[in-house]
Amino acid sequence: MDVIAKLQAESAKRMNIADHMFSVTYPMVKDPKLLMTVLDNMFLAFTHAMQALLAYERTFKRVPPYQDTFVSQFNAFKAKVMPRYALDAKIISSMQEVREILTQHKKSTVEFIKDDTLAICSENYRTQTTISSSKIRESLAGAKRFIGAIDTIIMQQKELFEKEAKGAHGRVI
Numbered sequence: 001m002d003v004i005a006k007l008q009a010e011s012a013k014r015m016n017i018a019d020h021m022f023s024v025t026y027p028m029v030k031d032p033k034l035l036m037t038v039l040d041n042m043f044l045a046f047t048h049a050m051q052a053l054l055a056y057e058r059t060f061k062r063v064p065p066y067q068d069t070f071v072s073q074f075n076a077f078k079a080k081v082m083p084r085y086a087l088d089a090k091i092i093s094s095m096q097e098v099r100e101i102l103t104q105h106k107k108s109t110v111e112f113i114k115d116d117t118l119a120i121c122s123e124n125y126r127t128q129t130t131i132s133s134s135k136i137r138e139s140l141a142g143a144k145r146f147i148g149a150i151d152t153i154i155m156q157q158k159e160l161f162e163k164e165a166k167g168a169h170g171r172v173i
Helices: 003-029 032-061 069-084 089-107 135-167
Strands: 112-116 117-121 127-132
Touching: 003 135, 032 069, 032 089, 032 112, 032 127, 032 135, 069 089, 089 112, 089 117, 089 127, 127 135
Parallel strands: none
Antiparallel strands: 112 117, 117 127
16 A cells, blocks of 8 residues: 555545534533544544645645644645645635644643533633534534545546556556
8 A cells, every 4th residue: 555545545434424423422412522523533644644745746746745743734735736636715714714624622621511611721721722512513624624535636647647657658557
């Protein structure tokens, strides 16, 4: 299994975990703290899908070298890959929002639950972010569309490459 397929499989796995936790576990437990785990898995699914398409593009030298950091990969994806495939800019803002929430949660000293909403606060109790199930539902739907779009792009591009290779040489390379 090549690197791209591994990244796609890991993305699908993380998305399935996030979706299951949100649609099955969360309704049973009703603990808003579980939403952070859903967000974490969703972000990993976003990231692995983005890395899969970047790796594919890198194979054909369509993307310049980038560092192995999220920021570098994200910037390369936004600058080179998004315009090439006309991907929805809302996905990028959703990915940034999820990353920001996770970062704030790691830095926060206080969090509390109120009305099925998890509030993340700074040490002076100033609310930085609130996380509700409706917000997560929207983000999950966007993440599923993004991952589906990435998988479709990679599959179509591989089929196109194989057709061109077969046409040029009479056989698949």
